[in-house]
Amino acid sequence: MKKKLSINDIAKSLNVSKTTISFILNGRAQEMRIGDELVDRVLKFVNEVGFRPNSLAQSLRSGKSNIIGLMVEDISNPFFAKIARYIEDRAYQSGYKIIYCSTNNDTKKTQDLIAMYRDRHIDGYIIAPPEGIEEDIESLLKDNLPVVLFDRNLPKVETDYIEIDNRFSTYNATSHLIEQGKKNIAYITFSSKQTQMQARIKGYTNAMKEKNLQPIIKEVVFNQNEDFIIEPITAYLKKHTELDAVFFGTDHIGSCGLKVIQALGIKVPSDLAVVAFDDYDVFKLYSPPITAVAQPIEKIAENVISLLLNKLNSPTVYQKPQTITLKTTFNIRASSKGSLVTQ
Amino acid sequence: MKKKLSINDIAKSLNVSKTTISFILNGRAQEMRIGDELVDRVLKFVNEVGFRPNSLAQSLRSGKSNIIGLMVEDISNPFFAKIARYIEDRAYQSGYKIIYCSTNNDTKKTQDLIAMYRDRHIDGYIIAPPEGIEEDIESLLKDNLPVVLFDRNLPKVETDYIEIDNRFSTYNATSHLIEQGKKNIAYITFSSKQTQMQARIKGYTNAMKEKNLQPIIKEVVFNQNEDFIIEPITAYLKKHTELDAVFFGTDHIGSCGLKVIQALGIKVPSDLAVVAFDDYDVFKLYSPPITAVAQPIEKIAENVISLLLNKLNSPTVYQKPQTITLKTTFNIRASSKGSLVTQ
DNA sequence: ATGAAAGCGCTAACAT
DNA sequence: ATGTTAGCGCTTTCAT
Numbered sequence: 001m002k003k004k005l006s007i008n009d010i011a012k013s014l015n016v017s018k019t020t021i022s023f024i025l026n027g028r029a030q031e032m033r034i035g036d037e038l039v040d041r042v043l044k045f046v047n048e049v050g051f052r053p054n055s056l057a058q059s060l061r062s063g064k065s066n067i068i069g070l071m072v073e074d075i076s077n078p079f080f081a082k083i084a085r086y087i088e089d090r091a092y093q094s095g096y097k098i099i100y101c102s103t104n105n106d107t108k109k110t111q112d113l114i115a116m117y118r119d120r121h122i123d124g125y126i127i128a129p130p131e132g133i134e135e136d137i138e139s140l141l142k143d144n145l146p147v148v149l150f151d152r153n154l155p156k157v158e159t160d161y162i163e164i165d166n167r168f169s170t171y172n173a174t175s176h177l178i179e180q181g182k183k184n185i186a187y188i189t190f191s192s193k194q195t196q197m198q199a200r201i202k203g204y205t206n207a208m209k210e211k212n213l214q215p216i217i218k219e220v221v222f223n224q225n226e227d228f229i230i231e232p233i234t235a236y237l238k239k240h241t242e243l244d245a246v247f248f249g250t251d252h253i254g255s256c257g258l259k260v261i262q263a264l265g266i267k268v269p270s271d272l273a274v275v276a277f278d279d280y281d282v283f284k285l286y287s288p289p290i291t292a293v294a295q296p297i298e299k300i301a302e303n304v305i306s307l308l309l310n311k312l313n314s315p316t317v318y319q320k321p322q323t324i325t326l327k328t329t330f331n332i333r334a335s336s337k338g339s340l341v342t343q
Numbered sequence: 344m345k346k347k348l349s350i351n352d353i354a355k356s357l358n359v360s361k362t363t364i365s366f367i368l369n370g371r372a373q374e375m376r377i378g379d380e381l382v383d384r385v386l387k388f389v390n391e392v393g394f395r396p397n398s399l400a401q402s403l404r405s406g407k408s409n410i411i412g413l414m415v416e417d418i419s420n421p422f423f424a425k426i427a428r429y430i431e432d433r434a435y436q437s438g439y440k441i442i443y444c445s446t447n448n449d450t451k452k453t454q455d456l457i458a459m460y461r462d463r464h465i466d467g468y469i470i471a472p473p474e475g476i477e478e479d480i481e482s483l484l485k486d487n488l489p490v491v492l493f494d495r496n497l498p499k500v501e502t503d504y505i506e507i508d509n510r511f512s513t514y515n516a517t518s519h520l521i522e523q524g525k526k527n528i529a530y531i532t533f534s535s536k537q538t539q540m541q542a543r544i545k546g547y548t549n550a551m552k553e554k555n556l557q558p559i560i561k562e563v564v565f566n567q568n569e570d571f572i573i574e575p576i577t578a579y580l581k582k583h584t585e586l587d588a589v590f591f592g593t594d595h596i597g598s599c600g601l602k603v604i605q606a607l608g609i610k611v612p613s614d615l616a617v618v619a620f621d622d623y624d625v626f627k628l629y630s631p632p633i634t635a636v637a638q639p640i641e642k643i644a645e646n647v648i649s650l651l652l653n654k655l656n657s658p659t660v661y662q663k664p665q666t667i668t669l670k671t672t673f674n675i676r677a678s679s680k681g682s683l684v685t686q
Numbered sequence: 687a688t689g690a691a692a693g694c695g696c697t698a699a700c701a702t
Numbered sequence: 703a704t705g706t707t708a709g710c711g712c713t714t715t716c717a718t
Contacts (some may be wrong), residue, residue, distance in 0.1 A: 057695035076428035085419035287630040360689045400711035
């Protein structure tokens with residue numbers, strides 16, 4: 001019943017050349033001055049028999065795959081999952097499909113992934129790049145493949161970036177803690193050279209130094225498995241009872257951190273004030289609710305995909321790479337309130 | 344610098360026929376009795392110049408795309424995002440890439456999506472099917488395309504399913520609430536004919552009826568936007584103060600429900616005991632922690648992808664469709680504890 | 687053991 | 703306005 005039709009079959013059935021069919025199907029009938037009557041006849045027939053051109057063949061011929069590659073750190077992380085959802089919606093609307101992968105921040109893996117995507121002739125790339133991937137991105141760029149980077153950037157690579165004002169966000173949040181009378185504020189983060197992580201540290205450190213406070217930075221190793229994050233944080237918080245506040249550098253660390261706090265029975269904010277980067281259901285619903293820096297997820301996604309679609313739609317005109325820096329929102333909640341220290 | 348090489352270029356450079364190159368590249372050298380020395384020479388050269396076959400052309404020729412289509416309700420839902428991550432890892436290991444989309448439970452959208460995937464000659468399908476999609480799935484099956492369904496099933500369609508024991512899970516959780524002395528237990532769910540949702544209702548209803556209690560079912564309309572879920576739940580809980588327990592039918596409803604409970608200042612479990620389907624960071628960290636039915640996410644994903652890869656690897660042999668039903672875990676926490684009612 | 691050539695389904699330059 | 707034809711890059715049959 002389903003012997004997949006080809007454009008040849010259609011041409012034969014209709015006694016028309018396949019070129020004509022091709023033109024009509026690609027909306028170039030007008031341009032090629034093909035008779036309205038014929039156009040109708042073809043369209044009607046095509047619809048009737050349910051013919052759909054083989055997009056593999058189209059891609060092979062045209063070099064365009066209509067697929068966008070999305071490379072994030074971890075698709076199961078809510079931040080990236082939400083971005084993925086938004087990007088997907090917009091991409092499908094524009095006739096693009098999304099192929100995705102999680103880099104796990106692994107440079108080697110990401111290199112392989114990029115190579116695979118190239119083989120597939122992906123039209124454009126959206127990447128939250130791991131460290132050390134500069135060359136591979138450069139190479140894409142050199143071949144004129146559009147690349148939009150987000151979440152972190154690669155200072156040496158000239159392409160489009162969507163970022164948030166990481167440095168200011170942590171500066172601001174840290175200052176808030178200081179204003180609440182906190183002095184021993186630890187910043188817990190992943191050990192990472194990624195720009196966004198470094199910028200966050202910078203903002204925190206600046207705020208502390210400005211008030212002559214000693215920055216206290218605790219790094220944990222990135223790992224998808226929560227246990228490997230919970231364990232060092234547990235040890236750390238157990239040991240450093242002198243802390244009066246803690247700033248978690250990402251949502252993942254934050255939710256692990258809260259599990260530790262809960263398990264150790266630490267009182268928030270009286271024993272320990274808490275602030276987190278990234279807002280997230282858990283933080284809003286925790287009790288007390290956790291003060292958090294909220295990234296404008298929709299806006300990030302929107303800018304990313306708009307920028308890319310824009311480049312995809314006008315491949316010829318050169319567009320200067322741009323960096324868009326978005327503002328975050330600081331949601332102050334009970335977890336960082338001044339408690340007893342307000343003299 | 345990068346004038347993408349083709350197998351022809353390689354053949355020419357090496358003064359060998361492209362057939363030979365193709366055989367060598369596809370590991371059929373032995374079989375074709377090609378000299379070891381030549382094999383080495385070709386492999387070495389290919390590596391040197393970084394030649395990679397154009398997979399579009401391969402796909403066109405072979406009919407295999409090495410792409411798996413993943414269709415979930417919403418990729419930004421943590422349940423699906425986690426499954427996606429696991430499936431991705433396994434698929435990439437086996438040389439398959441994943442193209443995904445969110446159906447949003449929209450039948451028409453899903454039909455379009457399936458059609459698009461077919462055009463792309465996707466090798467296999469993993470689908471959490473919306474209602475009314477039976478025919479489209481049948482049509483895939485008829486063309487011998489492997490399809491694995493999960494999360495809900497389509498009773499009329501004969502293919503592979505990975506499910507959990509929904510009915511027993513809600514029966515069990517409801518019984519637990521009853522044992523704690525609760526009598527007015529509301530079950531809040533999405534209005535949906537999907538099998539898993541219906542099975543959950545059934546389990547709840549059975550448990551209630553068994554103890555001569557009146558089932559109380561509140562349905563809300565599925566919507567990605569939380570506000571449209573929070574609003575009706577707020578109205579409902581405000582009105583029905585006689586309730587002493589509530590059972591949220593999904594993670595999404597659960598987290599919305601908790602927001603309502605928090606906003607209304609309802610005390611858990613003394614005013615209202617709470618149980619949720621799906622476990623989730625929010626439930627574990629809420630205070631009090633929420634009793635929840637945990638789906639074995641990894642196992643689901645593992646079974647799904649194993650089943651599909653299995654079919655993909657042995658396309659010829661007929662395999663009887665199977666339904667795998669996985670057990671859930673019931674995590675009892677403070678939110679459902681008996682409180683004062685224990686006489 | 688290696689090569690020639692057909693053809694997967696489509697687009698587009700060229701011809702009429 | 704419509705048709706002919708040459709590829710896109712690969713796999714595979716068939717011939718040698």
